[in-house]
Amino acid sequence: xxxxxxxxxxxxxxxxxxxxxxxxxxxxxxxxxxxxxxxxxxxxxxxxxxxxxxxxxxxxxxxxxxxxxxxxxxxxxxxxxxxxxxxxxxxxxxxxxxxxxxxxxxxxxxxxxxxxxxx
Amino acid sequence: xxxxxxxxxxxxxxxxxxxxxxxxxxxxxxxxxxxxxxxxxxxxxxxxxxxxxxxxxxxxxxxxxxxxxxxxxxxxxxxxxxxxxxxxxxxxxxxxxxxxxxxxxxxxxxxx
Numbered sequence: 283x284x285x286x287x288x289x290x291x292x293x294x295x296x297x298x299x300x301x302x303x304x305x306x307x308x309x310x311x312x313x314x315x316x317x318x319x320x321x322x323x324x325x326x327x328x329x330x331x332x333x334x335x336x337x338x339x340x341x342x343x344x345x346x347x348x349x350x351x352x353x354x355x356x357x358x359x360x361x362x363x364x365x366x367x368x369x370x371x372x373x374x375x376x377x378x379x380x381x382x383x384x385x386x387x388x389x390x391x392x393x394x395x396x397x398x399x400x401x
Numbered sequence: 402x403x404x405x406x407x408x409x410x411x412x413x414x415x416x417x418x419x420x421x422x423x424x425x426x427x428x429x430x431x432x433x434x435x436x437x438x439x440x441x442x443x444x445x446x447x448x449x450x451x452x453x454x455x456x457x458x459x460x461x462x463x464x465x466x467x468x469x470x471x472x473x474x475x476x477x478x479x480x481x482x483x484x485x486x487x488x489x490x491x492x493x494x495x496x497x498x499x500x501x502x503x504x505x506x507x508x509x510x511x512x513x
Contacts, residue, residue, distance in 0.1 A: 330500055341502075393444050
């Protein structure tokens with residue numbers, strides 16, 4: 283029972299390089315999220331998706347792009363990495379109640395994180 | 402806009418002592434509130450949540466939290482700390498229909 287899987291778990295980049303983080307979930311969840319965690323800052327939402335083919339900006343979207351071509355996958359891209367993007371990145375997914383409006387109960391299932399260092 | 406504030410970035414207790422982690426929220430609508438725990442080098446996992454109904458919510462590992470609307474608080478407690486409770490704890494509020502906003506976290510340190 284894999285849950286939410288993130289790859290890679292560790293990566294070191296040079297300033298200006300690009301990379302993609304992959305998140306895969308096997309729980310048939312509609313909602314998926316990318317957060318970044320920095321010391322003393324908690325978790326901040328980068329982008330999220332409420333279904334296949336949809337994406338939306340979170341609190342700190344600048345410098346990142348995302349895609350949700352398949353329901354089970356959510357990709358986070360950095361086109362030109364900067365040292366300020368050094369962080370631990372977490373993917374999460376969640377289900378909805380299926381009520382009108384598709385309310386999210388708020389229980390997120392997290393991956394184990396991807397530690398990115400930009401030199 | 403909904404937000405949460407966690408009081409104290411670090412809390413230290415002795416094993417067997419009461420654990421109290423504080424969270425205050427700001428919300429213009431009835432809030433959905435959550436506590437998540439993060440053990441070292443792991444992702445977050447849900448401890449407990451308040452949506453509607455009973456204001457005292459029980460979670461996993463003996464933790465509970467009480468929603469107090471008059472105080473805009475959702476403090477997390479455990480009667481007796483165990484060494485295995487050492488972790489970082491995050492309070493969160495549901496924002497809109499589909500996202501959570503997290504507090505900055507409180508690191509719980511448990512000494513023997």
